[in-house]
Amino acid sequence: MLRHRLAALFEPRSLLILSSRELPVVRTPPALLQGRITDVRIGDDGHWRMPPRLEGLTDGQRLDMALLCLDPALLPTALGALKTHQPRVLLLLPHSTSSADPLETRAYCQSWGRMNDCLVLGPGALGIQRPHLGLNLGLDPHGAPVGRVALVAQSRMVAAAVLDWAGDIQLGFSAVVSAGDADGVTVADVLEYLSMDPRTDSIVLYLEEADSSRRFTSALMAAASVKPVILLKAGRSDSSPAADAVFDALVRRTGAVRIRFFVQLFSALKVLVHAKRQRGRRIALFSNGYGAAHLALDVMGDSGPVARADLSTQTQRDLAAVLEPGAALGNPVISHAPLDSARLQQVLGVLAGDTNVDGVLVLIAPDALSDMDGAVEALARFSEASPKPIMSCFLGDASMRSQRHRLDSVGLPAFRTPESAANAFGILAAYQYNQTLAQQTLPPEMLSRPPRLDEARMLLNDAIMSGRSELDPASCRWLLDCFHVSIRPDDQPVPDAAREHVSMAIRVRQDARFGPYIQFGPGGDSARLASPHREIELPPLNNYLARQLIQRGKFWSRVLARDLTPAVFEQLRESLERISEIVSELPGIRTLSIDPLWWDDTSLYAGGIQVSLDPNYDGERPENRAYRHMAIHPYPRRLVQPQIRKDGQEWLLRPIRPEDAELLQEFVRDLSDESRYMRFVSMLRELTPRMLARYSRIDYDREVALVATAQVPNPENRGLLRERIVGFAHYLRNADGQGAEYALVIADDWQRRGVGAALMHSLLDVARRQNLSYIEGLVLATNRPMLGLMTSLGMRNDPDEEDPGMRRLWMNLDG
Incomplete structure (x- = not known):
């Protein structure tokens, strides 16, 4: 399998260090670099000696990464010495001596990278961390804890602050990337890599400048389609409010969530990493005092992303039976009696059971008469079983911090202030809304009358x-x-x-x-x-x-x-x-x-x-x-083609749409065990939610997924016709950016009817239009019908170097 071109950055197999100090990666080398680190130390006089042979490399083998931390005045000499080792990635850490001309230094490094086919991160990058690998390619000896959140920041100051602050909320990271003054490795590059990274469940992105529109949009959409992406962007301009509004619109359409303030960052992380997804905007509040509830309501406002729920009459009756006389039974629900864990669970059950309520916010202030430990345990138990999101605010610090940590540890987001707790529900509502927007595409047919x-x-x-x-x-x-x-x-x-x-x-x-x-x-x-x-x-x-x-x-x-x-x-x-x-x-x-x-x-x-x-x-x-004048590629209507099977059966060839996810899942479930194994080389019986999103939410600027559909009787609706997917073809760009890997699967009862050939012809046509150089696919050596189809289309049939049971079917598209 081809390595992603950023694998040398995130998982280097060989490393050359040129530094005036001992770096953390030398003191505690990770297992993947054992015996593969060459540490060249620069003396006080500015001289060093480059060894003739680098650790772990054979003659002619390219170096994965060169890590430099040195006086900028020495860069030309150092980069000249690096040419013979052909590093794939150059990582430039900050040095105590500043550059006399930072812009010139930056331009020189990026130019060197382009001339030597080398990706450049920096100068001035905080570095790269992959905690699960024990990889710390930076200056800070304290590596980030292991977790499932990736942090990508264009500012090393912001990255350092987030890492320091994350310790207080027990947040771990799958990757930390600080780009510094980066032109070579773009945010779009990093997002594309992280979208496919199995170690990353969510992404935090701090931006000062976005990449070019289509490339950035495409990468952000790909990442946000499979995992939550939280975006904090600086640089709002009062002189051009429309530009910021346009960027907001772009983020909404990709399915990511933009936050406005640094203080919201950890609220957003807590919510999107841990909280259950709410399906509406109506929130019920329960508190042991009016003050916190009113502060939360002020943040929610009248036109915010969430609103105060209208509790039903039955809910208010049930609350009256549980709470003390004089308790407020509207929304917010206020009880001044000491907290009792059993009563708290009853109240939560009543509120969450109201069909007018989409989520519950619990706001608790310190109370010497209450059993805070019991309240926390009750909240934790209820939240785990509740189908609706429950969030909490434990006001205070000295006595309440440990309670918040306890709830955070079991996946119930707990906040320090009513404002941040209410805002967290708003972030969750915005995420759901933006995900809905991201799934919108133009329908395959024109409006009732096509334009002239x-x-x-x-x-x-x-x-x-x-x-x-x-x-x-x-x-x-x-x-x-x-x-x-x-x-x-x-x-x-x-x-x-x-x-x-x-x-x-x-x-x-x-x-x-x-x-x-x-x-x-x-x-x-x-x-x-x-x-x-x-x-x-x-x-x-x-x-x-x-x-x-x-x-x-x-x-x-x-x-x-x-x-x-x-x-x-x-x-x-x-x-x-x-x-x-x-x-x-x-x-x-x-x-x-x-x-x-x-x-x-x-x-x-x-x-x-x-x-x-x-x-x-x-x-x-x-x-x-490719509609380059727009940030978002429209649905490719020109690929919608009515077709007729060899036996006269009509069917439709069209690009897939997000709303096809359920039909696609049904298609995979209905495949025979043999067909499913031939396609997935496993006994996978259905697609995971992430796979469904990946195959149905397509950025048609970079890839394509085509389906063959037919109208079939629907026994659940009096035999009326409904659409059924009977074939699926897809290609995804390879790590080299020049070619793509295709996949094709046809329903068992539609095989050998010309459907697969039609899908592949259309797929190859799109690949040529997108200027791909080649297309390839791995097919089981025992799948003779598929091998015959692909060779009939003009593909080469070669053995796979890594697995004798597979064949590599490929075609050069340049001609």
């Missing part, structure tokens, strides 16, 4: 070739008509009834880093009501995303929810979808505005339409450039 794309493209190209920077009013109306946007054009009179409402606006703008975005909100003078952090979305949009764009902001809750009729709401939602289609298919559009947008009980009316153009657009179709 050729006509619209000709309109734009003619305008750009004529030297115009904007479309004239008639052309603007023509453009919207090409995409069937359900808005009355601005050359028609607006009824007086429509002008009585607060006007709306739809705007398309460009972000320098992440491309086009769509903003919805009030129009004209009322635009000051807009909340830019909520009313921005990145294309492409589908039905759900368009609804969220309308309903997310204050404009909806304060105005439109009350006055907008269902018919006009649907027109508005569909118009946003179609404008998203315009943005996706016409890269030559720079901005688009429909402002003001009037409405009455039946229709939408454009008060003004403006479209500006990109004079540098060359007319190339976006699908030929």
Whole structure:
């Protein structure tokens, strides 16, 4: 199996150290580097002696990593001496002597890395830690404890602070990466590696600058699809609030969670690592005093991600039977009686059993009359069995810290302040919401009427070739008509009834880093009501995303929810979808505005339409450039192909969608033991949740997964037809970035009917479009039908060097 290109960074097999001091990895070498570390010490006079042979390397074998901690003035000489050893990774730690010109030093190191095919981390990196391997490639002798959280930080100061602080909450790490002034090893590279790392269950990411839009988006989406990703980004700008709002929208769509403040970091970790996932935003609060509950409610607010649950009448009756007379039975539930472990469990059972409640927050202040140890044990027991998330706040420090640690240790998140506890529920709700957004793709069919794309493209190209920077009013109306946007054009009179409402606006703008975005909100003078952090979305949009764009902001809750009729709401939602289609298919559009947008009980009316153009657009179709003008690749509709089996049975070849996960699981379960073994080389009977997410949430800019589906009778619904997956083909890029490994499996009753060949032909076509050099797959030597199919497609059939029971089927795609 090919090593990932970052394996030399995270799990080096050979290490050369050039340093003026003894580093921790030399004092306590990890097992994987025993006998493979060459430590070259720099003398006080700045001289050293490079040995002719490095430990553990044979002649001609590349060195995995060179670790340098030296005076920046010595770097040119050191890097010159390293050339002959061809390190795969260069890690540059900070030195007590500062560089005379840090920018020049950085540029020199990165240039050296490019010239010598070497990844560069640093200068000024805190280093790399892999605690489960005992690997500490940094300066701090105290290695991080072993855990399941990966920390990736662009600031070594933040990384050091997190490591120091984590000890207080007993948090361990699977990996720690501090990039320092890194250009060579990007955050996207690290995220791609960690998304596949079996030792990592969640990722904490501190950013100061994001990588290029598509690469960063792709990596973040891949990681967040299989494990929680918490992102803290610095550098918000008051002069450009839209840029920060666009980044928020991007994070939401990837399924990650962005936090605003450093203090939220550990709350987020506790929640996403330990807590059960809530399925709603309604929270019940129980406390032994009013103060803590009111502080928590202040954080939750009226329009936050979570809200106070309305307890049912029966719940309040049940609480009255459990609690002392005079206890508050609404929400929050307040009891001033000394805590009793049995009574606490009863209260929690009543609250968690209410169908109006999605989670329970317990807030406890020190009380000399209460049995705090018993309360903690009761909370721990109940939380373990509860299907709903339970979180706690034990206010105080001296007497309450040990109680919090006890709850943390059993997986019940415990917090020090009511604000952080309430915010933790908000983080969990945001995670669930963002995961829903991340699973949204455009449907495989166009909207009810497909756009007149050729006509619209000709309109734009003619305008750009004529030297115009904007479309004239008639052309603007023509453009919207090409995409069937359900808005009355601005050359028609607006009824007086429509002008009585607060006007709306739809705007398309460009972000320098992440491309086009769509903003919805009030129009004209009322635009000051807009909340830019909520009313921005990145294309492409589908039905759900368009609804969220309308309903997310204050404009909806304060105005439109009350006055907008269902018919006009649907027109508005569909118009946003179609404008998203315009943005996706016409890269030559720079901005688009429909402002003001009037409405009455039946229709939408454009008060003004403006479209500006990109004079540098060359007319190339976006699908030929993988939609590079956008941060998120749209669903590849062009791959949807109706097919007919050899015996006349109709079926559909299409790219997979996130909502296909259940169908895919059913497909795998229905395979025969032989077919399942041929595909997975194991007796795996169903896919794990992580495998399901990996195969169904596809970034079509980097890979592809195709399914063959057929309509079959559904006995559970009076025999009406339903969709069934009968074939699956997928490829994933290899570690070298040049090729990909494919997989193909066909339902037993659909084999030898031409379905596999059709899926593979389409898969190979996409691989060529994505400029892959080769494609390969490992097939059991006994799987003769699959071997015959692949060789008939022109693939080479070679023995696998590591396993004589496998064959390597591969094809060169360059031709």
